[in-house]
Amino acid sequence: MIKAVFIDYTGTMVQEDEPYTRELLGYFIAHSNLKDPREVLKVVWGKVKELEAASHGNAFIRNDDKVEEILKFCVENYGLSGDLEYMHETWRKIWVHAPLFGDVKSFFDRCSKPIYVLSNDDLIYLEASMKEKELKPAGIISAEVARACKPDRAIFEKAFEIAGVKPDEVLFIGDSMTSDIKPALELGINPVLIVRNGEADKADVPDNVKVISSLDELSE
Numbered sequence: 038m039i040k041a042v043f044i045d046y047t048g049t050m051v052q053e054d055e056p057y058t059r060e061l062l063g064y065f066i067a068h069s070n071l072k073d074p075r076e077v078l079k080v081v082w083g084k085v086k087e088l089e090a091a092s093h094g095n096a097f098i099r100n101d102d103k104v105e106e107i108l109k110f111c112v113e114n115y116g117l118s119g120d121l122e123y124m125h126e127t128w129r130k131i132w133v134h135a136p137l138f139g140d141v142k143s144f145f146d147r148c149s150k151p152i153y154v155l156s157n158d159d160l161i162y163l164e165a166s167m168k169e170k171e172l173k174p175a176g177i178i179s180a181e182v183a184r185a186c187k188p189d190r191a192i193f194e195k196a197f198e199i200a201g202v203k204p205d206e207v208l209f210i211g212d213s214m215t216s217d218i219k220p221a222l223e224l225g226i227n228p229v230l231i232v233r234n235g236e237a238d239k240a241d242v243p244d245n246v247k248v249i250s251s252l253d254e255l256s257e
Contacts, residue, residue, distance in 0.1 A: 039227065041175070041200045042148060043193075045211035046156035046163065049231055051135035058135075061127045068119035069111060084110055089157060089186035097184040100159045104128050132162035137170055138233065144252040150208075151175035153200050155193070157186040176200065188220040210252070214241055222246070229255065 047053060065077045088103045098106075104125050111117035145152060153176045156163055160179040167174060178196040185191035197204065204225035211217020212231050221228040222243065229247045242248055249255065 038206065039150060039208050040206040041202045041208075042150050042152045043155050043178075043196055043200075043207055043209040043226070044152060045187075045209075045213070045217050046154055046158060046166075047135070048212040048233070049138075049210060049217075050141050050154070051137055051166070053135070055131070055135050057127055057130045061124060061131070064119065064124060064127070065111070065117070069115045069117040071111075071115050080111065080115065081107060089180075092180070093185045093189060093191070097181065099181055100132070100157070100162075101125075101129075129162065132158050133165045133169065135166070137172075138252075140252040142170075142172070144255070145172055145174075151200065153178055153196055155187065155196055155209075156180070157192075187216045190220055190224060193220060193224055193226070210255075218242075218246055 044050060062074045062077055065081075066072055066074065069077075071077045071080060084107045085103065088098070088106055092098050092103070108117065108121050108124060112121075152174045154163065154167070154174045155178050157180040160177060160181055163177050163179055167177065176196075176199050178192060178199060180186040180192060182199075183189075183192040183195035187193075193204075193209075197207070200207075205227070207226045208229060209217065209221045209226045210229045210231055211221070212233060214230065218228045218230050222245075229249060230242060231249050231252070233250065
């Protein structure tokens, strides 16, 4: 029996293509050798994943520190100039102010099970986001709480501990096969892949994974 719902934050609860993200991309393009938004995203996202993979246990660093590393990397390798503090502050605004998808509040309202938010973002910004959006999850399990980033199993295990549940008592909703669904399957969690835009590649999705395009598709 399902006793708790774990839900991913970025891309599942909040939108990635939003005003502050576009503002940051525009600044990168205007002040670096990267002249295509896709180039910027490839470089930045690749560095994010590299830093997240190395951020574990005693070597764990918060997102604010990761941003400093990424900006420094882009200065040294892609001619990034301009106001780096402005860029960092815009990044913080993304973490807090990224708008909810339209089905999130109604899902929180009708779900009778406790909902726990799992994210690689820093706790202070997740708490600020929940307050701004008037959402009250049963708990927030951030990477800094677990001292590890998804897809590391440590963040899921910390969530089990905080929620007081076993893996097979959890429904986990996420938008990434790599960071969300695969580790959930490995741990014995019931996974739901949400595909907000377009179609999921069925070849990459196991038969035991439910695929939805909206949280409205999940009934009690």
